[in-house]
Amino acid sequence: MKDNLIHINQTISNSKKVAFLTFLVASILLLIFYFTEFNGMIYFSLLFIVAAFFVNTYLFVTLFFQLKQKQITNQILLTLGIMLLNIPIGYLYVEIGLKIYSHSNPN
Secondary structure, X not given: OHHHHHHHHHHHHHHHHHHHHHHXXXXXXXXXXXXXXXXXXXXXXXXXXXXXXXXXXXXXXXXXXXXXXXXXXXXXXXXXXXXXHHHHHHHXXXXXXXHHHHHOOOO
């Protein structure tokens, strides 16, 4: 039982880190694309979005199935909420990136 809680706490910690790093890297990629308007960056960014989606989904589902652990339900719900915040932010970044891409000059 104690080992399971340690494993869940580690998953919670990793999920928070991944959510933050996903946000940070996506923000950096958007800023680089905004300032350089390098069209190749959009393809790298889309690849990053796909990879981040799968990693975040895996961690989200893993935590979701751990909700049965009554001792740390609040921690799990908080982490799931933090992870869900990346969805509207990611959508906004995609919209901004596509708007920049549509107004950029072809090189």
